Amino acid sequence: LKISYINLIAELCEKTDADVNQVAKGMGFDPRIGSQFLKAGLGYGGSCFPKDIRALTKIGEDLGVNMNLLREADRINLDRIDFFVEKTKKALWILKDKKIAVLGLAFKPETDDIREASSIKIIKKLFDEGSYLRLYDPRAMENMRKIFPEKSPQISYVKSPYEAVKEANALLIITEWDEFKELDLKKIKEVMDNPIIIDGRNVYDPSEARELGFEYYSIGRQ
Known part of the structure; x- marks a missing residue:
């Protein structure tokens, strides 16, 4: 519930020029709320949260309990995918034939688990729009190949983030691996066709990304 809530607040922050990180920090000072699970992003994934919420919803509804709160939390989580793809489309105008670097395939850092990962739905939507996708993840590429094999020229797996961004029209950050936080953004800008980060x-x-010359979009921040 907290993850969906902070992502809804992030959308509101974008409409009001607020910073969701600052809002979350303030909320976290309240001991009744706490700071855990107040990080805006692309929603939750993995084998637990999505399955458990839907199972609990069904149990409650079968027993005649109104489970609209959980249904809405699940809907907000799923909406993050369309929200992010639309943000990408707005940055690029059109997605067809665009070369897009996708960094992060696992549903969270430090795992190769892609079950219910945001990356799967995002890649599928971009693929259907005609984008050419270069995919990189430190651990999860072999698992993702089972879903998106390299049978189409639209999908390719690369050996490093720097290979992914070469001549790319945009860079998407999907999973917050520490490796990505430490990338040399100056080097990345030099090799991209269009210095756009979503x-x-x-x-x-x-501020730092824009000072380096990037067109930069994030979640719940200006």
Whole structure:
């Protein structure tokens, strides 16, 4: 519930020129709320949260309990995908034939688990729009190949983030691996065709990215 709530607040922050990180920090000072799970991004994934919420919803509804709160939390989580793809489309105008670097495939850092990962739905939507996708993840590429094999020229797996961004029209951050936080953004800008970052995990500082010459978009921040 807290993850969906902070992502809804992030959308509101974008409409009001607020910073969701500052809002979350303030909320976290309240001991009744706490600071855990107040990080805006692309929603939750993995084998637990989505399955458990839907299972609990069904149990409650079968027993005649109104489970609209959980249904809405699940809907908000799923909406993050369309929200992010639309943000990407707005940055690029059109997605067809655009070369897009996708960094992060696992549903969270430090795992190769892609079950219910945001990356799967995002890649599928971009693929259907006709984008050419270069995918990189430190651990999860072999698992993702089972879903998106390299049978189409639209999908390719690369050996490093720097290979992914070469001549790219945009860079998408999908999973907040520490490796991505430490990338040399100056080097990345030099090799991209269009220095555009759509940061789904708020990995970078907006001011620093823009000072380097990037067109930078994040979640719940200006």
